[in-house]
Amino acid sequence: MSESSSKPRDATVQDVAREAGVSKATAARVLGGYSVTSPAVRDKVMTAAQSLNYRPNEVARSMTTGRSRAIGVVVADVENPYFGLAVRGISDVARAEGFDVILANSGEDVERERDAIRMLLGKRVDGLIVTPASVHDTEHLRAVEASGRPIVLLDRYIPSMSVDTVVADDRAAGAAVARRLTEAGHRRIGYVSATACDDPVYRGPHQLHLSTVRDRIEGFLEAAAQAGGEGCERYVRLGVNRLGGGLKIVADLMALPDRPTALIASDNVVALELFKALRTLGIVIPRDLSLIAFHDADWTSVTTPSITVIAQPCYELGAESAAALVRRARGDTTAGQRIILQTRLIERESVIPPPR
Structure with a gap:
């Protein structure tokens, strides 16, 4: 047989x-x-x-009913704990509502994002949750919106789209970080971001293709200037990555004659790169340089010193996104809305007044 x-x-x-x-x-x-x-x-x-x-047979059922009971999710970086928590929020709400989740990773690349969306639509998902890789290259996203298939934007917004969007108040968070540092006496404050850019030196908002990056930097620069910050634009650096780029960027900043006395890391991955780079260069936190990071990653509370952070509502961002998509999948046709969630500053040991 x-x-x-x-x-x-x-x-x-x-x-x-x-x-x-x-x-x-x-x-x-x-x-x-x-x-x-x-x-x-x-x-x-x-x-x-x-x-x-x-x-x-899910394929046969979706062909019969037009519904798959599945949500397609495209996030920027599945290795980043920030997005891991957001996906957990999506999964918990989706499961409670009887939906499966199919996850894809764009790696912050628009072409990979486009391919992932094409694949998910081919699986007849009932809707999409997407973290856009660019605020400029959005034709594929707007095509989904025009088709009537539910789509929710997670963590980042696109001004030309009127779909449901769930974001943190990044501009307010950037301002809160600036105020904390200026209140401690810092006036020369740097900001280091992973956002891809050919020129690591910040020249203006035209270099920024993500709404989160733009809002945080603009909020930080505005609040720092109001508090007497000394032209902090010249201390903004872009394009740090996990392949050693952080060491060069930090070394260049600290070699300036009027070097910054504090740095802001745009996320927990960048913060870890900066932490390692500063240690390699023999720069002691916070004695020589204060540091604040976005996202309360586990490691930030157990280092020496522990890192002051902006805690972001990662899980809640995912949960709200899934809830919005489920409503749309079940027939809600009201106008799309932008849901803005608040962040909070957690004080630890990495911020003190600048050295004399």
Whole structure:
């Protein structure tokens, strides 16, 4: 006997119908969840399905009902704990509402984002949650919006789109960091971001293709200037990465004759790069340089010194995004809204007045 002929056959809708003593059409309606039947009939069908270990054919069901009960999610960096927590929030809400989640990673690359969305739409997902890789290259996202397929933007907004968007108040967070440092006496404050850019020296907002980066930097620069910051624009650096770029950027900043007395890291990954670079250069935090990071990653509370951070509502961003998408998938046609969640500053040991 061949291996294929000895393998148990999966139960079909017809098998469930026969076991429950109902028609195939009735069993299909109950198992598909797309028509109303009496509680007694539903119980008979579900009991039969359980006894037969029936597993629905999701592709066939989506072709029949037009719904897959799945949400497609495209995030910027699955290795970043920030997005890991957001995906957890998405998954928890989706599961509670009866939806599966299919996850893809764009790596902050628009072409990979475009391919991921194409793949997810091919799987007939009921909607998309996307962290846009660019505020400029958005035709593929606007095409989804125009098609009527629900799409929610997570963590970043696109001004030309009117879909539901869930973001943190990044401008206010940038301002809060600047105020904390200027209140401690700092006037020469640097900001280091991972956002991709050919020129690491900040020349203006035209270099910034992510709404989060732009809002944080603009909030920081505005608040620093109001508090007497000494032209902090010249201390903003872009394009730090995990391949040693942080060491060169920090070394260049600290070689300036009027070097910064404090640095802001745009996220927890950048903060770790800066922390390692400063240690390599023999610069002691906070004695020689104060440091604040965005995102309360686990490591920031156990280093010596522990790092003052802006805690962001990562889980809540994901949960709110999923809740918004579920509403749309179930037929909500009201105007898209921007949901803005607040951040908070957690004081630790990495900020003191600047050295004399």
